[in-house]
Amino acid sequence: MSLLFAQLLTGLADAATLFLVASGLSLIFGVTRIVNFSHGSFYMLGAFIGYSLMQVLPGMFGFWASVLLAGVAVGLIGVIVEICVLRPIYRAPELFQLVATFGVILIIQDVALFTWGADDLLGPRAPGLTGIVRIMGEPVPKYDLALIAITPLVLFSLWYMITKTRVGILVRAATQDREMVGALGVNQAWLFTGVFFLGAMLAGLGGAIQLPKGGADLLMDFNILAAIFVVVVIGGMGSLPGAYAAAVLISVLNVYGVTYIPQSTLVLMFVVMAVVLMIKPFGLFGREEVAGEHGQVGEPERPIKPAGPRGRLMVAGLIFLLALIPLSGSNFAQILTTDIITFALFAASLHFILGLGGLVSFGHAAYFGGGAYVAALLVTHLGANMEIAFVLAPFGAALGAVMIGWLCMRRTGVYFAMLTLAFAQLIWSLVYQWDEFTGGDDGLVDIWPAAWLNGTSVYYYFTMLFGIGGILALRHVAHSPFGYALRASRDSTRQAEATGIHTKRVQWAAFSFAGAMAGLAGALFVFSKGSVFPTELEIAKSFDGLIVVFLGGVKTLSGGVVGAASLELVKDVLTRFEYWRLSLGVLIIVVVILAPNGIVGTLHKLGERLGMTGKTEDR
């Protein structure tokens, strides 16, 4: 009994950091509609800055002053990010901003490495709170009690500010209808900046306040990301009490999980999230999403048309050129192009549901990695022929997409995105922890193609056949009646339903088809690399896909493919240099600001302005 209570206290203390960071993310999303991927980076900065300040400021006062100052400093960094990076692109398509925040992650990683060095920093202890208190005989660290006390205090201040002050009223108004707030004469730009300051500051506080329980290291940013997304979604996007309740729920369950099911701690969080969202679709305290009903930001999308004869000829020309690469005799050129085609197919499949279906999936890696794993498992456990494994991989991925799609399809918008993320993480954690079957972290190796396919050039042509074939198939489906129905469902559910389209069923089918194509890409991947590891199922992989789709241009047909090819090539060049993450981050942000419609969309507009292309032509 006393142990159970002590464990509860541990959970409550753990909830503090999680709540602080997650509430910032929730606030920023609620008002600006930006899914801030770089929130984990703000948290990391808070820890590093707090650490440096604590080296200078002595004593108990110095410690708490450092925590506060670290929060303010990170808040100001957030302001800089908002003004320089996000403000220029508010008018871009919804969610486009997440690409920019991804660039911010890369930059902060290298800046932190440069500033604080590579070594892990052990956080200083809080002066005056280093010992323990015995509660019912169990030792409880004093600092834990401080955290347990502080968190509700922060929650209350935030709640007071939001509900009782004028700023709070504006923030709430903006959360509900930001166009209206703008129309009433409120300076939206500064409101957004202010909210960004507050959100980043909370993340910074979270980073600094956990120092006595941990420290600062360079992997903190991605390590906390999944957890705070889960907390925000369980609590309800934009709800502060929700974030608190969810942080406590997750943290306390985690503590009991550690003791009673120590093997499954990774899965637990995502199971809880999936269950909550099944029962309460908008989280514990969330309201139904209103954004999206006002239509997309920016100009309406132009209809797409099949390529004309000239276009087809040029695609044929490109394929012909690609087919010539093996004649150059360079193995590496073939391997690089194989990688690019595989990634392009993955991106194209995500683009299919995202661009044409309007369904934002944050967990598309599940089907790419899923396909790869299906093939690898068949080869490893059943000794299947490569050919059979290859053919079955897309079906396996499609099966997964059918099931996950069915579960997620009842939600829309960001909740849909978050559910796909939750299920992708669920699959990732299963693969990661079930090592008797999946090899766990050590993955599955020695998955090589059949003898007749094993030459570099032969496999290259094989990849061209299925990779480019897959991309063309996706394109073809986009122009089929099914593709029209899908776009109709995206643009206006009501009108589409009225014309007899079963929108949910169409979207579900599209989701499954995209899953199958991602699985095909995964199968191409696993046989070209000879191995597969849980990294192919990670959040980072899903993000890679999202980045290139947005970077290429969501509202264009070839966006995914062009984005994927560009990013792979740029990475291949940049990773040869010392500070490649910084350069890549800056490059992404520059591209995002200069080309808010994505590379393809912006080039097309440019061409139009120069009179090179007609408006009626296919995009």
Added chain:
Amino acid sequence: MRPGKTIAVLAAAVAFGFMSVAAMADSHTIKIGEINHYKRMAAFANPYRNGIELALEQVNKAGGVLGKQLEFIYRDDEGKPGVAVKIAEELMTRGGAVMLTGTIFSHVGLAISSFAAEKKYVYLAAEPLADSLVWAKGNDYTFRLRASTYMQAAMLAEAAAKTDAKTYATIAPNYAYGKDAVAAFKKVLTKLKPDVKFVAEQWPALFKINAGAEVQALERAKPDAIYNVTFGGDLAKFVREGTTRGLFEGRKVYGLLTGEPEYIDPLKDEAPVGWTVTGYPWYGLKDPANKAFIDAYTAKFNTPPNLGSLVGYMVVQSITAALKKAGSTDTEAIRSAFRGLQVDTPMGKILFRKLDHQSTAGAWVGTTALKDGGGIMVDWSFKNGADYLPSDEEVRKMRPASN
């Protein structure tokens, strides 16, 4: 966008990509491809790279190998196995590398190993510890330098068997390395002392430890001794919570890798005291071979070496020895040179076994203590890796490639 433009963009991009990586043939050097997570694991990769640099400087000053200078091409793989495999191919076919080495993560090492076997490239795995690299998934083209998980766990188990502790609790990161480490410790310890009992197993997620909860769970089992496999940030949190809550009082603790400067230095004055650990007590090594390396390293980089630095240094020594023995840079010649290769290193003579391609590199086992506000190892002794490997019979059973 029109497809025409797509093609133009793609073609330009492809052309750009290929031009930028134009390889330059240079017949005055022998190139080695070194793939690592220089950014993801900067704290480990940089000292390791320094060790390589030091050894390269010495080798090349002494005239190089086979009449040529030795050169390492360093490439960052972002910590992704797929990228590492791509770079491996590039280094071997365009970069002019004669063999591959590198990686810290076991899974990336396994990916390169499988690839190397398929393409018939020699790969020397430097830091990865996974047992499967030379056993279950071992192959003809992969060699491993460092003392493996099994070997280091066996060293600790031997020390543990000498005490009268009967009940053990384990805590290890929940991934392959942690599981191997616990399995090996259990296996060796129960063999040496059949009456021990394992009363609790904790598996925190890697780098996401919930330290307070883990400590409570361990305390609940009331073990006589604890076997710790956590490292890095997880170790720091575990030690702090454990010390605060009195978990280690009156208990024997065995820590795998805990004594390596990489892991114990960040703990500063909170480093655990009285743990039995494997590690690298450079401050206490006075024999000529070790001292020469440590002094040269400290002089060149103004900081003492980590264990990774020593590994990097030994990588170059091993490759140099292999090239000399092979007498050429031909892959098959290098491969057969590595089999049964003897190398003089700071830690003594090591042998790359013919049986499983594992080197007999050892490790230091000692007790942790505090000195001048930092953790050190005292009462240490060097354990020869050759004494902590399973019998040849067992290895053959575990390693299909040997049969």
